[in-house]
Amino acid sequence: MTRPRLCAARILTLCLVLLCAPLIGHDVPAAHAGTSARPKVIFDEDEMGPGGTNIQASLMLLEDRSINLLGITVPTGDGWRNEELAHILRVLQIAHRASVPVYPGAVFPLLDTRRRNRAWEHQYGKLFYDGAYMRHWPAEGTRDPTPLHPNRPDWVPTLPEGAPSIPAQRENAAQFLIQMVHRYPHQVTILAAGPLTDLALAAKLDPHFASLARQLIFMGGSFNPQPADTPFAHAGAYENSPRVEFNMRFDPEAASIVLHQPWSRITEVPLDATSPTFMTGAMLAAVGRGHAPFDRYLARFGQPYPLWDETAVAVWLDPALITREKTLLVDVDTSPTANYGATLSWPLGDGPDLGEQPVHVVFGVDVRKLNRLVLRLLTAGQPIALTPPHTPDAEARTAAQH
Numbered sequence: 001m002t003r004p005r006l007c008a009a010r011i012l013t014l015c016l017v018l019l020c021a022p023l024i025g026h027d028v029p030a031a032h033a034g035t036s037a038r039p040k041v042i043f044d045e046d047e048m049g050p051g052g053t054n055i056q057a058s059l060m061l062l063e064d065r066s067i068n069l070l071g072i073t074v075p076t077g078d079g080w081r082n083e084e085l086a087h088i089l090r091v092l093q094i095a096h097r098a099s100v101p102v103y104p105g106a107v108f109p110l111l112d113t114r115r116r117n118r119a120w121e122h123q124y125g126k127l128f129y130d131g132a133y134m135r136h137w138p139a140e141g142t143r144d145p146t147p148l149h150p151n152r153p154d155w156v157p158t159l160p161e162g163a164p165s166i167p168a169q170r171e172n173a174a175q176f177l178i179q180m181v182h183r184y185p186h187q188v189t190i191l192a193a194g195p196l197t198d199l200a201l202a203a204k205l206d207p208h209f210a211s212l213a214r215q216l217i218f219m220g221g222s223f224n225p226q227p228a229d230t231p232f233a234h235a236g237a238y239e240n241s242p243r244v245e246f247n248m249r250f251d252p253e254a255a256s257i258v259l260h261q262p263w264s265r266i267t268e269v270p271l272d273a274t275s276p277t278f279m280t281g282a283m284l285a286a287v288g289r290g291h292a293p294f295d296r297y298l299a300r301f302g303q304p305y306p307l308w309d310e311t312a313v314a315v316w317l318d319p320a321l322i323t324r325e326k327t328l329l330v331d332v333d334t335s336p337t338a339n340y341g342a343t344l345s346w347p348l349g350d351g352p353d354l355g356e357q358p359v360h361v362v363f364g365v366d367v368r369k370l371n372r373l374v375l376r377l378l379t380a381g382q383p384i385a386l387t388p389p390h391t392p393d394a395e396a397r398t399a400a401q402h
Helices: 001-018 053-062 081-094 113-123 171-183 197-206 235-242 246-250 252-259 281-288 295-301 308-317 367-379 394-402
Strands: 040-044 068-074 102-104 187-190 213-217 265-267 322-332 343-346 356-364
Touching: 001 213, 001 394, 040 053, 053 068, 053 081, 053 367, 068 081, 068 171, 081 102, 081 343, 102 171, 171 187, 171 197, 171 235, 197 252, 235 322, 235 343, 246 252, 246 367, 265 308, 281 295, 281 367, 295 367, 308 356, 308 367, 356 367
Parallel strands: 040 068, 040 187, 068 102, 187 213, 213 265, 265 356
Antiparallel strands: 322 343, 322 356
8 A cells, every 4th residue: 555655646746846837926917917806716617518517607707797707727627628728718709708818727636547547436336427537428418519538638629619719828727826816815716616636736836825815615525415306416326425526536635635725714515505406498598598698609508407516606606695504624535445535524623633624515505596696697798797795794794694
């Protein structure tokens, strides 16, 4: 057991060394300039498309003009990073928001690989979903618009929505994340809706990264989700592996690293909160009749998924959507066992005392209000300002209610 652990540590060290270019002082795109009073956010998202939960969550942020979206960082997750970059860059053009900078994130998890993943499945059973490693797409009423390519991480297939004509930024995601929290100390919300590899790299490169951020909100993890009447509410999966969720399972080491950082506040949106949600056919039809520049794109490429990432975005945009939450100590299992990548949790004061942080876990949201918010943002003819305002006082009052 010792030798593989040492090899893994050396690999991680090498990755960090390669990333360690000067982290402060790079040129920052004009979109970041100024001292706006609008709440600042960075969206770390595995932007697989076209359409679907990743893209729709990003469009929700683009359509709220009361926030300052500093940039989008893109790690591998649902798909390989390079293909995801192409999808979101094309969407930014379609949405007339090409000025929003996009930063390439991690191509691979910190330690896990496709071969390790297959070896795990051979020993413990097949995962329902494993993102970029998928060989066959699930048949839950969705369609796969681009070919799967688990062995070709650099390949970008022909995009059905068309290829982008704008590039991603040269700096990597970890560098950008660190730059922004130093530029705007205690002002930047990190909103993550994919595997947490980029955030783990930033935390290892800069020990002040997490403490300089305003807060972390992430979609991921699973506690005891209840099946809903949707194609994606897999009763079997919930019954047999209720603590396994893709974002945490794809890079468990990164998730554990991030959850042990000294964030001022951590909010988790697990499957428990998202399983009752769904992008219904009626909602997709309503979006198709909308007036946003991307509505024809969504009408063509929309997918009937639960509102996984949209819920995480909505909870930040309007914390009053939360109907039930609880503060717990949370970690992710990194042991090479059948429980690899599963969510671990304890009541406050009962953890193993290895640096676990209190996490505000969102267990329920008002689904009707969530649907209205999603449709309002995705159908407006131009960006709108949501109320209540995203101020620290408003968020603190809303949090106190729960």
